[in-house]
Amino acid sequence: xxxxxxxxxxxxxxxxxxxxxxxxxxxxxxxxxxxxxxxxxxxxxxxxxxxxxxxxxxxxxxxxxxxxxxxxxxxxxxxxxxxxxxxxxxxxxxxxxxxxxxxxxxxxxxxxxxxxxxxxxxxxxxxxxxxxxxxxxxxxxxxxxxxxxxxxxxxxxxxxxxxxxxxxxxxxxxxxxxxxxxxxxxxxxxxxxxxxxxxxxxxxxxxxxxxxxxxxxxxxxxxxxxxxxxxxxxxxxxxxxxxxxxxxxxxxxxxxxxxxxxxxxxxxxxxxxxxxxxxx
Amino acid sequence: xxxxxxxxxxxxxxxxxxxxxxxxxxxxxxxxxxxxxxxxxxxxxxxxxxxxxxxxxxxxxxxxxxxxxxxxxxxxxxxxxxxxxxxxxxxxxxxxxxxxxxxxxxxxxxxxxxxxxxxxxxxxxxxxxxxxxxxxxxxxxxxxxxxxxxxxxxxxxxxxxxxxxxxxxxxxxxxxxxxxxxxxxxxxxxxxxxxxxxxxxxxxxxxxxxxxxxxxxxxxxxxxxxxxxxxxxxxxxxxxxxxxxxxxxxxxxxxxxxxxxxxxxxxxxxxxxxxxxxxxxxxxxxxxxxxxxxxxxxxxxxxxxxxxxxxxxxxxxxxxxxxxxxxxxxxxxxxxxxxxxxxxxxx
Numbered sequence: 001x002x003x004x005x006x007x008x009x010x011x012x013x014x015x016x017x018x019x020x021x022x023x024x025x026x027x028x029x030x031x032x033x034x035x036x037x038x039x040x041x042x043x044x045x046x047x048x049x050x051x052x053x054x055x056x057x058x059x060x061x062x063x064x065x066x067x068x069x070x071x072x073x074x075x076x077x078x079x080x081x082x083x084x085x086x087x088x089x090x091x092x093x094x095x096x097x098x099x100x101x102x103x104x105x106x107x108x109x110x111x112x113x114x115x116x117x118x119x120x121x122x123x124x125x126x127x128x129x130x131x132x133x134x135x136x137x138x139x140x141x142x143x144x145x146x147x148x149x150x151x152x153x154x155x156x157x158x159x160x161x162x163x164x165x166x167x168x169x170x171x172x173x174x175x176x177x178x179x180x181x182x183x184x185x186x187x188x189x190x191x192x193x194x195x196x197x198x199x200x201x202x203x204x205x206x207x208x209x210x211x212x213x214x215x216x217x218x219x220x221x222x223x224x225x226x227x228x229x230x231x232x233x234x235x236x237x238x239x240x241x242x243x244x245x246x247x248x249x250x251x252x253x254x255x256x257x258x259x260x261x262x263x264x265x266x267x268x269x270x271x272x273x274x275x276x277x278x279x280x
Numbered sequence: 281x282x283x284x285x286x287x288x289x290x291x292x293x294x295x296x297x298x299x300x301x302x303x304x305x306x307x308x309x310x311x312x313x314x315x316x317x318x319x320x321x322x323x324x325x326x327x328x329x330x331x332x333x334x335x336x337x338x339x340x341x342x343x344x345x346x347x348x349x350x351x352x353x354x355x356x357x358x359x360x361x362x363x364x365x366x367x368x369x370x371x372x373x374x375x376x377x378x379x380x381x382x383x384x385x386x387x388x389x390x391x392x393x394x395x396x397x398x399x400x401x402x403x404x405x406x407x408x409x410x411x412x413x414x415x416x417x418x419x420x421x422x423x424x425x426x427x428x429x430x431x432x433x434x435x436x437x438x439x440x441x442x443x444x445x446x447x448x449x450x451x452x453x454x455x456x457x458x459x460x461x462x463x464x465x466x467x468x469x470x471x472x473x474x475x476x477x478x479x480x481x482x483x484x485x486x487x488x489x490x491x492x493x494x495x496x497x498x499x500x501x502x503x504x505x506x507x508x509x510x511x512x513x514x515x516x517x518x519x520x521x522x523x524x525x526x527x528x529x530x531x532x533x534x535x536x537x538x539x540x541x542x543x544x545x546x547x548x549x550x551x552x553x554x555x556x557x558x559x560x561x562x563x564x565x566x567x568x569x570x571x572x573x574x575x576x577x578x579x580x581x582x583x584x585x586x587x588x589x590x591x592x593x594x595x596x597x598x599x600x601x602x603x604x605x606x607x608x609x610x611x612x613x614x615x616x617x618x619x620x621x622x623x624x625x626x627x
Contacts, residue, residue, distance in 0.1 A: 169366035172333050173427075177380035178354030187379070191370040 023257070030054075030250035037246040049247070057251045062234065068222045070230065070252060077209055077226040078259070083146035084208025085201050092155030092200075093193070097185055099156070100163040101171070111160065118153045122214060130217055140221040149214065155200055162196050163189065198270040206260040227256040281309045283467040284330065284435055289339035291325050291491075299325040301491040302339065307435065307484075310465040312458070316478035317488035318514070324439060326488070327471045331360050331437050344434050354383070359428030360437040364444060365420045367412040373399075373423050374408045377430050398429045402460075418449050425460065436461065436468035442477065454480060475515045479503065487511050504554070506617060509624040512552045518582060518593050521558075524621065525551040535588025539567050539610070545618050545627050552617035555582065555595035558609050566610035569594075574602055 025042050032047030058070040098104070099111045122129070129148050138144030166189070174184045190197075212228050219225065225233065234249040264271070284307040291300040300322040307313045315323040328334040330341055332353035340347050348356050367376050377395045386394075399405040402422045412420055421441060428436055438457070442450045458481055461468050472478055478485050479499045487494040487502060487510075495507040506512035512520040526533040527543040532551065543549075567587050575582040580597045587609070594609065596602070618627040 167364060167366065169362040169364055170368065172331075172353075173360070173362060173366040173368075174379075175333065176331065176353045176358070176360050177427075178383035179379075183383065188368055188370075194370075 023254075026250045027254055030247050030254060032247055034243050034246050034248075038243050047247075050251075053247045053251050054255070057234075057248050057255065065222050068225055068230070070227070070255065072223060073225050073227045073230040074255065074259075076224055077228065077256070079142055080145055080211060080215065080226055081205045081209035081259070083142065084149055084211070085204035087146055087150030088152040088155050088204045088208075089197055089200055091150050092152045093159050093190075093197075095156045096159035096163055097189065099160055101181070111156075114151075114153050114156050116153075117151070122149070126213070126217065133218060140219050140224060142224070145215060145218050145224070149208070149211070152204070155204070158196065158200060159193070162193060166192060195270050195273045198267055199273075202263055202267050202271050205263055209256075209260050227252060231256065282306050283309050283311075283344060284469070285340075285342040286326070286330070287340040287342065289326065289329060289341065290337045291322070291329060291334065292337040299491055300329070303488075303491075303493050304339075305486055305493070305496065307467050307469060309467055311483045312461050312468045312470060312481055313484045313486060314478040314482035315469060315471045315486050315488055316475060316514075317473065317494075319473060320490075321488040322491040323471045323473075323488045327437055327439055327469055330435075330469065331358055332356050354380075357431075357434045358437055359431045359433035359435075360439065361421075361424045361428050361441045363440040365412070365424040367420060367423055367427075369412055372409050372411055373404060373415070373426075376412065376423055377426050380427065380431055394430045395426075398426045401429065402426050417445050418453060421445065421453055422456075425457070429460075429464070433466065436466055438468065438470040440472055441470075442472075443474075450477075457481065476517065479515070485515075487514065489514075505626070506552065507626050509550055509552070509619045512617065512619070516554065518555050518595065520617070521551075521553040521555060521592050522619070523551045523553065523587075523590050523592065525549055527618070534567070535590045537567055537588035541613050541616075543613075543616070543618070548621050549627065550619040550621045550624070552619060553592075553611055554615065555593045556580075557615035558592070558594040558611050559596070560600065560603070561608045561610040563608055566608040569607045569609045571603070571605055571607060 025044060028046060029037060029043045030053055031050035032043050033049055036047065037043065058074075061067060061069055095114065099107055133139060133144045133148055136144070138147070170188065171184065174188055179187060209226075210228060211226070215224075215226050215229055222233075231249055231252045234245055234252060284305075286303060286305045288302050288304055289300055290298070290302050292298050303322075303326060305313065315326060317323050325334060329336050330343075332348070332351060336349050341349055343356060343358070368379065371379065374395055377398060378391050381391045381394060395408070396405070399408055402425060404419065404422050404426060407415060407419060407423070412423065415423065424441070441457070442453055445453060454477055457470075470477075470481055472481075482499050484496065485499055485502045486496050489510050495502055495511045497505075502511060502515055506515065506520065509522055513522060523534055525548075527546045527549050529546060530540065530542065532539045532541055532543055534551070569585050569587055569592070571583055571585040573584045575584070576598075578598065580595055581600070581602065583594045583596065583602060585592060585594075619625060620627055
């Protein structure tokens with residue numbers, strides 16, 4: 001390996017500034033009072049009102065109905081993110097298991113049908129999806145929020161590739177050892193896929209956490225609002241001559257960023273392992 | 281008592297390919313039978329049908345007196361050792377050994393006793409709590425055998441178990457497998473493409489070629505009395521010399537020279553001669569031999585040359601003086617094998 005040179009560091013530092021800059025500005029600005037921000041724009045210094053701002057974001061009952069707090073929104077975001085990620089993993093693992101290990105007619109046709117749904121993202125099928133959820137009476141429920149999103153072509157594809165790389169002898173050894181299909185799945189395949197599951201969990205959790213359009217349509221009840229939606233709501237308080245709570249909106253944006261960032265920091269080693277590991 | 285009876289078994293794949301074309305073999309109690317043949321000869325398919333991993337198209341497989349054609353592998357009372365070991369990578373050695381027993385709903389203390397017994401038998405007790413990835417090839421091989429032993433099977437099935445090991449370890453493990461099988465006195469089928477493994481391990485060798493049995497016999501029989509030219513050229517290293525010749529009463533014509541000997545046949549034949557059965561004769565007798573190359577193997581020498589324009593290899597021990605360029609050679613009448621040049625069958 002080449003010795004790192006000054007030039008390399010400059011490039012890296014530039015990248016860090018480019019990506020972290022806006023975040024730093026958001027954090028510093030959120031420590032000012034809204035009037036100050038309104039008058040002077042974004043701030044780089046430290047305003048000294050951070051604690052009270054963040055406290056109020058987390059606990060103040062806001063919104064139109066005055067029922068929802070930042071904590072509740074965080075909880076909702078977690079439910080959506082976790083439900084989305086875990087649901088996707090379960091569904092796509094089962095789908096991939098069926099496609100790889102069972103010889104049923106048109107297996108590869110079905111795989112490509114699943115795969116072609118990549119061409120139809122949520123935004124394209126949002127009206128029919130809404131219709132279905134509404135028809136099932138699941139508007140304003142967590143189930144309605146999560147269930148229509150958990151089919152995943154990407155996840156199925158990843159697991160399919162992974163399962164295909166598991167040696168056939170392992171299946172045969174398990175058959176001789178008396179493990180049926182379900183037992184093989186639980187005892188052998190799931191533990192083997194551990195790193196793969198972690199990798200997909202991270203991606204899907206972040207995607208689920210960041211959902212905006214779907215929750216906006218599915219939930220009108222403010223107690224089901226997620227953090228990502230809450231940011232918008234804080235800004236939506238133009239009543240008379242009120243100034244929007246810029247500081248609170250920024251604080252909420254920072255809060256909304258934390259959990260996905262933490263998940264990645266904590267799981268990144270497993271994440272990389274899951275994507276590059278070849279030894280089985 | 282016959283442990284396993286394979287009766288007229290045929291395997292046809294859905295695409296129409298005929299992998300096994302009606303094969304019958306018996307495995308007696310405590311017998312080690314080796315299926316040997318080149319790749320694609322159907323030996324692995326046959327073994328996998330015995331294991332229940334492939335369906336049987338036609339014929340019957342009878343294990344301990346019961347037809348098991350439609351029995352699940354787990355219920356067949358067999359144990360298989362795979363080429364790449366197929367150990368469960370996420371389980372410890374103990375977990376690997378115990379998994380099959382756990383699925384049989386055996387009580388925990390009984391499993392533990394079985395696993396410990398098998399482990400001490402195979403000297404892997406100190407590795408019981410390690411993962412397979414922390415073991416060497418030979419150790420993994422032992423674990424795979426341990427997994428087979430704990431099941432107390434009626435028959436062991438080995439599918440080229442040594443081909444992933446280096447040469448030195450292979451010889452050692454080969455010996456271990458033989459000892460193990462002798463001590464357990466359990467019937468076994470061992471599939472290999474390596475004729476040395478086949479010769480050293482087998483009580484009975486089954487030579488397969490293109491889905492058919494070419495010969496069944498003891499290693500000695502298969503070696504010295506091959507049924508076909510295929511067996512003659514496949515078994516033995518270097519293989520048997522196969523020479524086109526013409527047999528007349530009292531002589532044998534090879535290329536443009538004649539060897540005086542009594543032959544049981546006459547007419548055009550393929551003459552089979554084991555390289556070590558050919559010896560040097562004093563000048564003036566036997567056949568003229570133009571020496572081309574000498575390969576030094578330490579204990580013996582391989583001498584390649586030509587007799588009457590036909591290639592021939594002889595195998596002599598290292599003490600024998602090798603003449604320069606030309607020599608006279610001969611062979612005993614009883615060491616000659618004759619094959620029909622058309623069909624390749626022994627005459």
